[in-house]
Amino acid sequence: xxxxxxxxxxxxxxxxxxxxxxxxxxxxxxxxxxxxxxxxxxxxxxxxxxxxxxxxxxxxxxxxxx
Numbered sequence: 001x002x003x004x005x006x007x008x009x010x011x012x013x014x015x016x017x018x019x020x021x022x023x024x025x026x027x028x029x030x031x032x033x034x035x036x037x038x039x040x041x042x043x044x045x046x047x048x049x050x051x052x053x054x055x056x057x058x059x060x061x062x063x064x065x066x
Contacts, residue, residue, distance in 0.1 A: 006055045012047040013057045016040055 005013045016022035023037050047058040 002057060006057070010055055011052050012050070013055060014040065014044045014047050015057065015059055 002013055002015050017025045017036060017040070023040055024033050025036055026033075028036060043058050047056075050056070050058070
């Protein structure tokens with residue numbers, strides 16, 4: 001879904017786990033799924049605090065890429 005978000009001009013893009021379960025993964029244990037959700041939400045919070053001028057993808061712990 002990241003290419004679609006870029007194509008429609010979303011300013012801040014935080015890739016998630018998937019289309020059906022964007023904030024989770026039913027194949028994980030409850031504990032691992034909670035950790036996954038926390039990582040996604042932390043990335044989203046980082047994205048909201050970052051000044052951007054064009055579509056920017058926030059992935060992992062590295063610097064966001066425009």
